[in-house]
Amino acid sequence: MIVNCTLGMTGEYKVEKLRGSTVTFESDWFPNIITDNGLDLWATSSAKFAEGFVGTGNATPQKSDISLANYLAADTSNYGATKSIDTNEYCMYLQKAFEFNEGVATGNISELGVGPANNNFFSRALVRDADGSPTTISVLADEKLRFYYRLRINQPLNDFVAQVDGYSTTLRAANADVAASWSDGMDGQPLFGSQQSPLSSATMATDGVIADVNNPPTGNRFYVTSATTDSYVPGSHVLSGTLLWDTSEGNGTLSAFQFVIYGMGTWQFSISPAITKGFTQRLSIGVRIRWAREGEL
Structure with missing residues (x-):
């Protein structure tokens, strides 16, 4: 006898710029692609959200992606991590933050990703503006970049x-x-x-x-x-x-x-x-x- 059940998942990103500890820019949440590799990582890795990645590429995210189009920098600090349940909507969340110190992510940031390592991604996304269009975020040498990844799984x-x-x-x-x-x-x-x-x-x-x-x-x-x-x-x-x-x-x-x-x-x-x-x-x-x-x- 075998019994079966299913779960659906989705994810999204948010980006901030900081000078010191002051947030000078904050984006809206915008959607991601959970990659085919990411769906496999769900079963095989306990480090699927270990690193955050930023890049300057603008290729449309695909389910087959395993890396950024144009890698710039990675962060492994796991600035913050929370896990929670929304008992009103019946879903569970995992949220992690990644922070890049001054001079680390300098440039025009247009893409993000998370995964155990570069070329082993769980998720990838293009940075998007309030209208949902791809955009870039210019990070100066004296600015920090922080981004959040939030995974949502709906409880049936x-x-x-x-x-x-x-x-x-x-x-x-x-x-x-x-x-x-x-x-x-x-x-x-x-x-x-x-x-x-x-x-x-x-x-x-x-x-x-x-x-x-x-x-x-x-x-x-x-x-x-x-x-x-x-x-x-x-x-x-x-x-x-x-x-x-x-x-x-x-x-x-x-x-x-x-x-x-x-x-x-x-x-x-x-x-x-x-x-x-x-x-x-x-x-x-x-x-x-x-x-x-x-x-x-």
């Missing part, structure tokens, strides 16, 4: 309903208003819950029912014996894994489940008819999550 409010191996399954988000269940792992490498000790006890089966998106399933809890992550296939943008309840765990009537994917949320699903597991039996359930640029799923 819809149910994922399917027939799987003769069972009716309904999968939905869980604990959607809890940062530890969703946004805290956004800058890490996604793994299934039991491989991250702070979240290991959140992967479980119950004899109850699934709840609304802000709560876990009801009922008595039977914690997972193991949760293993399969090897990622480049270009698939899919993470899969297996939840296992060994002979000594989860014995009884099981009708609802919860699992954690570190950095990709906490999820719950129901199974009908319920599964009755005995002391001589093992229960294995496959879980698969797919991600894409918002609007492409």
